[in-house]
Amino acid sequence: MTLSRRNVIAGLGALPVCGKAVSVLPAVPKEVTPEALAHDERFWAAVARQFSVSPDFVNLENGYYGIMPDPVRRAYHRNVDHLNERNSHLLRTEYKPRADLVRDRVAAVLGVSREEIALTRGGTEALQNLISGYNRLRQGDTVMYADLDYHSGQYAMNWLRERRGVHVAKIVIPEPATRQAVLDTYDQALRDHPGLKLLLLSHMNNRTGLVTPVREIVTMARHAGVDVIVDAAHSWGQLDFTVADLDADFAVFSLHKWMGAPLGSGFLYIRKQCLSDMDRLYTDETYPVTDIRSRVHSGTMNVAPILTVDAALDFHESLGAAVKQARLRHLRERWVNQVRDIANLEILTPEEPETYGAITAFRISGRTSQADNVAITDTLMKTYRIFTVQRGGVARGDCVRVTPALFTSTDDVDRLAAALRDIAWRMRV
Incomplete structure (x- = not known):
C-alpha cells in the first residue's frame, strides 16, 4: 500500500521524536517555469543559506555524497540523540x-x-x-x-x-x-x-x-x-x-x-x-x-x-525534482559553455539536455594518466581554491569530474571556467 504524502506526514508527526524539519526555503513561484527559476540567483542564494558550507574553498565535488541542508542536519542530530537515549528500546519497539x-x-x-x-x-x-x-x-x-x-x-x-x-x-x-x-x-x-x-x-x-x-x-x-x-x-x-x-x-x-x-x-x-x-x-x-x-x-x-x-524528502519536495534538475543543469551549462572553445579541453558529457545533469567530466587533451589528472585537481585546489576529483576507469583515459550542488552559485562555476582556461593554456601540447 502506498500512502499519500499527507497521511505519511501525519503519521510521522505523531511519533515520539519529530524527525521532520521546518524549512524556511523561499516558496517556489508557480507562475515561473523551472528553467526560468534556474536563473534566479536571489532565489538560489536563499536556498544556499540552508546549507552550512566551508568558506575555505569552492566545493565542486558533490558527487561523492550530498551534504545535508541545515533542517535535515538538525533533524539528524535529534534522531542521533534519541537513538542514544532510547537505545535498544527504540530498536525493538519504534524503529520498524x-x-x-x-x-x-x-x-x-x-x-x-x-x-x-x-x-x-x-x-x-x-x-x-x-x-x-x-x-x-x-x-x-x-x-x-x-x-x-x-x-x-x-x-x-x-x-x-x-x-x-x-x-x-x-x-x-x-x-x-x-x-x-x-x-x-x-x-x-x-x-x-x-x-x-x-x-x-x-x-x-x-x-x-x-x-x-x-x-x-x-x-x-x-x-x-x-x-x-x-x-x-x-x-x-x-x-x-x-x-x-x-x-x-x-x-x-x-x-x-x-x-x-x-x-x-x-x-x-x-x-x-x-x-x-x-x-x-x-x-x-x-x-x-x-x-x-x-x-x-x-x-x-x-x-x-x-x-x-x-x-x-520534505526538503526535496519543497523545491521539487523538476526545479532541482533545471538548476543543476543550468550550473553545468554555464561553466561548460564558457570553456567549449578551448582547443585542448575535452568535455566528456554530451550537449543533449537529456544526457546530463549536474555531473560533467573534462580532460586536457593528451593528459590521460592518473598522475596528470591528480595534478590538475591539485592545481585547482591549491591555486584557485576549487575542489574537484580525478576519475579513472574511462576507456580513453582519466579525467576530472566537476559536480556543483544546490548551494553552488554562478560565481562559483564562473570561477572554475576562468581557472580551466588558465590551466588549459599552461598544459597545451
Whole structure:
C-alpha cells in the first residue's frame, strides 16, 4: 500500500521524536517555469543559506555524497540523540514501524509500492545485494557492464565469474557520446552476446555524468531475454523521474547523495513480480521469502539516517525534482559553455539536455594518466581554491569530474571556467 504524502506526514508527526524539519526555503513561484527559476540567483542564494558550507574553498565535488541542508542536519542530530537515549528500546519497539513509514514515503516519491522497497545503508550495498542475489544465471551464461559503470558494481559482476561460472563481458561507451551512439552501442552488444542474461546499466554514471536512455535499453534487453539492474544512485534526486520512466525490474538508489539524507541511507527496488528472481541474502530468515526485506541483512546499524529520510524528502519536495534538475543543469551549462572553445579541453558529457545533469567530466587533451589528472585537481585546489576529483576507469583515459550542488552559485562555476582556461593554456601540447 502506498500512502499519500499527507497521511505519511501525519503519521510521522505523531511519533515520539519529530524527525521532520521546518524549512524556511523561499516558496517556489508557480507562475515561473523551472528553467526560468534556474536563473534566479536571489532565489538560489536563499536556498544556499540552508546549507552550512566551508568558506575555505569552492566545493565542486558533490558527487561523492550530498551534504545535508541545515533542517535535515538538525533533524539528524535529534534522531542521533534519541537513538542514544532510547537505545535498544527504540530498536525493538519504534524503529520498524517508523522504517515502514519511511518506505511508504520513498515509495510514494518513486511511484511504486512499499512492498517493492527495501532500505539499505547506501546504493553500493543495494547494488551488491542485487548482483549477488540474482538467481537466474547458469554456468556458461554471460553478464555485462560498461567502462563507465560504478567500480563496486563492476567488481560484483566479476565476482559472478568465480562464483557462478559465467562469462563477463565489458563494453566501452563511445566518446564523445551521444544518445544515439549509446543506444547503438547497447544494441550491438546485445547482438554480439547471445548468451547474455544480466546487464548492469547506469542511469547516470559517476565518472562522466552521462545519462543513458534507460527505458529504451531496458526494452531492447527485455526483447533479447536479458534482465537489467539499473544503478540510479546518482540520478535520483538530481533528475526528475520515477521508476515508471525507467521501466526497470531491478534498481538501486542512494538517499545520501542528491536527496540530502545522512550518510548511510539508500534502498533497492525489485518489481513485485520479479522478487523470486532474487535470492534471500544469506538465506535470511528474519522475514519470509515473499518479503523484499529478506534480500537485505545489514545487522545492527545506525538507524538515525533512516529516521531522518522524511526530513530530507520534505526538503526535496519543497523545491521539487523538476526545479532541482533545471538548476543543476543550468550550473553545468554555464561553466561548460564558457570553456567549449578551448582547443585542448575535452568535455566528456554530451550537449543533449537529456544526457546530463549536474555531473560533467573534462580532460586536457593528451593528459590521460592518473598522475596528470591528480595534478590538475591539485592545481585547482591549491591555486584557485576549487575542489574537484580525478576519475579513472574511462576507456580513453582519466579525467576530472566537476559536480556543483544546490548551494553552488554562478560565481562559483564562473570561477572554475576562468581557472580551466588558465590551466588549459599552461598544459597545451
